[in-house]
Amino acid sequence: xxxxxxxxxxxxxxxxxxxxxxxxxxxxxxxxxxxxxxxxxxxxxxxxxxxxxxxxxxxxxxxxxxxxxxxxxxxxxxxxxxxxxxxxxxxxxxxx
Numbered sequence: 001x002x003x004x005x006x007x008x009x010x011x012x013x014x015x016x017x018x019x020x021x022x023x024x025x026x027x028x029x030x031x032x033x034x035x036x037x038x039x040x041x042x043x044x045x046x047x048x049x050x051x052x053x054x055x056x057x058x059x060x061x062x063x064x065x066x067x068x069x070x071x072x073x074x075x076x077x078x079x080x081x082x083x084x085x086x087x088x089x090x091x092x093x094x095x096x
Contacts, residue, residue, distance in 0.1 A: 002072035008065045011045070015058050019046045023054055030054050 018037045022030035030048035038044050043064045047057050 002069050002076065004065050004069050007068045007072065008060050011041070011060050011064065011068065012058060015041070015045045015060070019048075019056060019058070022046075022048050023056060025054070027054060030056075 015037060018040070019033055022033040025033065027048060027050045034046045034048050037046050041064060043061050045058060045060055045064070047059075049055050049057075
């Protein structure tokens with residue numbers, strides 16, 4: 001079963017990795033990186049703002065986590081169905 005905490009951590013790690021180069025850029029370039037990352041996830045997951053230095057905030061919306069959870073659940077459900085069909089086909093073959 002998929003775990004929402006692990007899914008959130010995985011998304012966070014990817015956002016962190018993809019957006020880290022923005023910390024070494026000017027604010028315009030950093031915001032361009034944020035735009036690309038946000039488009040990839042279909043949600044605002046990272047923002048940059050100018051303080052004393054470039055500051056980054058990563059926020060993973062619960063709706064995004066739920067979307068990934070639902071996708072993982074469907075994948076695992078389909079894999080289980082395949083195994084059941086395979087088991088059923090074997091049992092029919094063995095007993096006929």
